[in-house]
Amino acid sequence: MQSNQTFADVFRARGVSRRDFLKFCSLTSVYLGLSPSMVPNIVQAMENKPRTPVIWLHGLECTCCSESFIRSSHPSIEDLLFNMISLDYDDLLSAAAGHQLEDQRRKIMKEYKGKYILAVEGNASTKDDGVYCMVGGDSFLNTLKETAADAAAIIAWGSCASFGCVQNADPNPTGAAPVSDIIKNKPIVKVPGCPPISEVMTGVITHFHTFGTLPDLDRLGRPKAFYNTRIHDKCYRRAFFDAGMFVPSFDDEATRKGWCLYKMGCKGPTTYNSCSKIQWNGGTSFPIGSGHPCIGCSEPHFWDRGPFYQRLAEVPFLGSDSNADKIGVIAVGAAAAGAAAHAAVTAVKKAKADKDNTDKA
């Protein structure tokens, strides 16, 4: 275990020059939206603070968050950071297994009580005592509760841990619940996305390491630096949206011209993420850049929000799939039919009353 090393020690040990180290600190401060005057704080923290111990748990998930984290195309920064955090427990990546590994987790929990970060990838099944996700001989539900008890803070990686993702999509057969539904008494940072952008993941850890506190969070518990604005607000195709130039279908000329994908069901206008700013794979591209509408993977319950290729969600209504407009038209039709029927009865009643009056006279 090298848990007392600082980040700078690790950089040096891996042959990274001081110049590159400072570049990394500046770049990270930019990602975090910090002012240039904060760069020395980051440098200071990286050089002096021992690496933050991290326990990384995997629950009901697909490991796409880890994939994003470790397979970024700029290994010189991200891969090093992956080595920099003292990742003391990760059942997926560690060479050890079984009791040996579980003992290691308990040892860290005791040694760094109240100081370690618990990174959770995936969520926990809550139905039937959590039997639908068993890790290391115990239900993930129990492991999560046990490990969270002594954590300084929890990072919920990805949409699974943040909001539930596909596991708790309707009908949610395993009772999968996001971390925030299970752990109520710890600060939780939600880093949604399926997966989240690697720079976002590293940025959150760097912030915690530098300042010892969690980054500023928005109303849904996401770091403001990365989830403050919608993809739509910074989308490079926004000009086509404003002009009313939309792609009508994927085999249309407009697709090749790169027009706005709004009519193709793009969820960019309702999705909070940094894809259109930071982009993916070291700034190579992002879904809209590759001609595919955003599916809103970092939004709560995006699987249940209707087809990916339509603007309006379909909802079950009167036994069939319907959308807001169909429901609206049916309701308006019903109101009109009701009014017409009421008018007819009124007319009959009035005619009868008039006849009675005439008869009396």
Added chain:
Amino acid sequence: MGRIIEEIYVWRLPVRLYHWINALCMVTLFVTGMYIAAPLLSPPLGEAVWYKGMAWWRYMHFVFAFIFIANFLFRLYWALFGGDKYARFGGFRPWSPSWWGTPFKEQVAAYLFLRSDEPNYVGHNPVAALAHFLFIFCGSTFMIFSGLAMYGENNPAGFSETLFGWMIPLFGGSYTLHFIHHLGAWMLPIYVIMHLYAVVRHDVVDRTSVTSSIITGYKHKVEEEPV
């Protein structure tokens, strides 16, 4: 035909202005809102920077939304402090038997043809008061709050986002809020159908000139038709 017995000044100018501004705003908001959800017009030819096709529809939606909000606030002010007995909230007292008791039941019975005679109110009848509370008061409030929450989305920590941004997590995310706002818009045509039908029907049955009263302000009491 019965002779006009009495002319009653029911809808004062502020109420009539509110009514027509509201009608204009609601129709415009419905049309522009539906267009924003499904932009039907063909794309223009040329460079995107030359055009504001979609932006114009959204801009109009926002302009009329703010007029709608101002008008709504003005009507609330008039209801609370206007001292206008036909325009105050007084007509709607769901907690009091004076509202849900006999008057409400009688009016419902009349609408369901369970009574032969029709109760006649100078202002809003209890059922109309309930409809206005649900559709106009609750409906407008919801559409305004959700609309402002979405309007604030592109300016985090700005005025709209700070005051109304809580609507987004409350409804489980931006997409759901958009969906419910869209669904809520359909209240308008439903309301308009019921409103117009009820007005025309009351005018035919009660002969109180209720249709023209929202232009002139006057309703009439007429003599029962000579038998």
